[in-house]
Amino acid sequence: MDLISETEVGEQVYNSNAIENSTLTLGDTEKVLLQIDLDKYISERELFEAKNLARVVNYLNKKATQSELTLEVILLLHQMLLANINDSFAGKWRNKDEWVKVGNYIAIAPEQIIDKLHKVLTDYFATNNEHIIKRIALLHLQFEQIHPFVDGNGRIGRALNNYLLIRDGFVPINIKFIDRADYYTTFNEFNETGKTKIMESIIGKALTNSYHKRLTYLEGKEIVSLVDYGKISHSNLINKAKRQTTEAFSEKGK
Template structure:
């Protein structure tokens, strides 16, 4: 079974790389090849695949595990990988936003402070951060943003 999903992953030249990684992860976890540690190993493989493609690692946070686990049910029931694709893509965007902000040497502030200085609703900004429509990222559980002007 592992050989099959590895072959499918390598042969897929039509789909977006993050979508391929998400589907591979769903297939890997469906096979459940180990007695213990399948989830951790699967997430390590996600990061290996991302790094091999030149992208940074991602974090699937504990707060997001409910939707993460729901994506397995959706895939099992309907072979729909869209939920996992969204999880991987949003996590990758957040990881990229963080790295770009640091590489540019931008001044970093909490999203709460940013909301005050920009006279914007913190809830609106938090929703935008979760959807990654602004270049926000989390550090130690706190949403932050670099020098950003919409």
């Protein structure tokens, strides 16, 4: 299981950064993490975005089971994420002069951030009788609504999803760049109605995908691509794979 998580780091870094408009492809990202020279120019920022997020992912894969999620841990992850990118903001909440726009609204005042985050975490830990997907979806939407940092909120928020999943004995998930439109729709739904259904669906499918992948490898099953699986029509199979109603998983964009 640890080996599978290690091989997923490049994909997690690529997808999370791509959601935030990074121009690096999956191949570019893997080369950066392997310290292989690219045959094209990339900015210093994108270079550090890939390396730093990989450091965050590796850290939480190893440390999540050892420490409860706290505001101090969140700041540490943010410090890792923005090191050498925005050192003046790295590991720091927004201060009194730092306001940010989230979608079509202004995020809460900087002075309210710590109290709001304390409440979000307290509510999360107080509802451990509810389904993990519902709890993760709500916390993620609340965190992004608060937008506690000047930069890096989305990537840290998605990292926190996995910190909490791993901490509760589940496997990490990978929210894909190809699902970005649906992913952003969830924030509009939450801001307008307070509902979390779309985010629950995205996280639930991502979690099922992670388990299908791990069970396939651990049980030594034969792995075939969708185009080579001829028992039902290809379009029908693609729909089943997207809905995770069949034993399918995506790996490196396939």
